[in-house]
Amino acid sequence: xxxxxxxxxxxxxxxxxxxxxxxxxxxxxxxxxxxxxxxxxxxxxxxxxxxxxxxxxxxxxxxxxxxxxxxxxxxxxxxxxxxxxxxxxxxxxxxxxxxxxxxxxxxxxxxxxxxxxxxxxxxxxxxxxxxxxxxxxxxxxxxxxxxxxxxxxx
Amino acid sequence: xxxxxxxxxxxxxxxxxxxxxxxxxxxxxxxxxxxxxxxxxxxxxxxxxxxxxxxxxxxxxxxxxxxxxxxxxxxxxxxxxxxxxxxxxxxxxxxxxxxxxxxxxxxxxxxxxxxxxxxxxxxxxxxxxxxxxxxxxxxxxxxxxxxxxxxxxx
Numbered sequence: 001x002x003x004x005x006x007x008x009x010x011x012x013x014x015x016x017x018x019x020x021x022x023x024x025x026x027x028x029x030x031x032x033x034x035x036x037x038x039x040x041x042x043x044x045x046x047x048x049x050x051x052x053x054x055x056x057x058x059x060x061x062x063x064x065x066x067x068x069x070x071x072x073x074x075x076x077x078x079x080x081x082x083x084x085x086x087x088x089x090x091x092x093x094x095x096x097x098x099x100x101x102x103x104x105x106x107x108x109x110x111x112x113x114x115x116x117x118x119x120x121x122x123x124x125x126x127x128x129x130x131x132x133x134x135x136x137x138x139x140x141x142x143x144x145x146x147x148x149x150x151x152x153x154x
Numbered sequence: 155x156x157x158x159x160x161x162x163x164x165x166x167x168x169x170x171x172x173x174x175x176x177x178x179x180x181x182x183x184x185x186x187x188x189x190x191x192x193x194x195x196x197x198x199x200x201x202x203x204x205x206x207x208x209x210x211x212x213x214x215x216x217x218x219x220x221x222x223x224x225x226x227x228x229x230x231x232x233x234x235x236x237x238x239x240x241x242x243x244x245x246x247x248x249x250x251x252x253x254x255x256x257x258x259x260x261x262x263x264x265x266x267x268x269x270x271x272x273x274x275x276x277x278x279x280x281x282x283x284x285x286x287x288x289x290x291x292x293x294x295x296x297x298x299x300x301x302x303x304x305x306x307x308x
Binding site: 033034036037038040044070073076077 | 198
C-alpha cells in the first residue's frame with residue numbers, strides 16, 4: 001500500500017513540471033519546443049506518404065491509412081504553440097512574423113491542411129491508389145502553402 | 155496549370171528529406187529527435203491531467219476526454235525510435251541501456267502504458283470524476299514505471 005502511494009506520488013510528480021506551464025502561462029521556449037515536436041512527428045508520418053506520391057517508394061495502402069489517421073490527430077497540435085508571446089523568443093525557430101500579422105490567413109492555412117488530411121483519411125479507407133495519390137498531392141500542397149507564407153525558407 | 159505543377163513539386167519536395175529516412179535506414183539522430191518529439195507532446199497533453207490528478211488544477215472533463223484521445227495516438231509513436239542503432243548515438247538522450255538489454259520488459263512497459271491510456275479513454279467518456287482520477291493515477295504510474303527503469307534520472 002505504501003509502495004503504491006509512493007509510486008503514485010512519483011508518477012504525478014513526473015507530470016508536475018508540465019502541469020504548471022499548462023495552466024499558468026507556458027514559457028515561450030516550451031511552446032516552441034512543443035509546436036516543433038508536432039511538426040517533427042508530422043514529418044515522420046508524412047514522409048513515407050510524400051515519397052509514395054512522388055513515386056520514390058512503392059504504394060502501400062496500409063501505411064497510408066495508418067499515417068493519415070495519425071496525421072489527422074497531429075494536425076490539431078502545433079497551432080496553440082504559436083501564441084503571441086513566442087514571437088520574440090530566443091529559441092531557434094523558422095516562424096515568420098506573418099503568423100502574427102496575418103492571423104486570419106494563418107488560421108485558414110491550418111484549416112486547409114486539416115481539411116485535406118481529413119479527406120485523405122476518407123480516401124485512404126477505399127485503398128484506391130489513384131484517388132489516394134491525388135489526395136496526397138492536395139495534402140502536400142496544403143503543407144507547402146503554409147510553409148511558403150509562414151516559415152522561413154530552409 | 156504550370157503553377158499547380160510547381161506547387162505540387164514543391165510540396166512533394168518538402169517531404170523528400172523525410173522520405174529517404176523513412177524508407178532507407180533513418181539516421182539515428184533523426185530517430186532520437188522523433189521519439190523525443192513524441193515524448194514532448196505526451197508531456198504537453200499529460201501535464202494538465204497530472205495536475206488534475208494531483209489536485210493542482212480544477213477537474214475538467216472535456217480536457218480529460220480530448221487529451222486522453224490524443225495520448226491514445228501519441229502512445230503508439232515513440233517506440234520504433236528506440237531501434238538498436240540509436241544506442242550509441244551522439245544525440246543527447248536519457249535512454250538507458252536496459253531498453254536494448256531487456257527488450258521484453260521494455261515492450262511490456264509500453265503495452266502497460268497503452269493499456270492504461272486506453273482505459274482512460276473509456277473512463278473519460280463517462281465523465282465520472284472519481285473514476286477518471288483513479289485511472290489518471292494508474293496512467294501516471296505506467297509513465298513512471300517505464301521512466302524508472304528505462305530513463306536516466308532527471
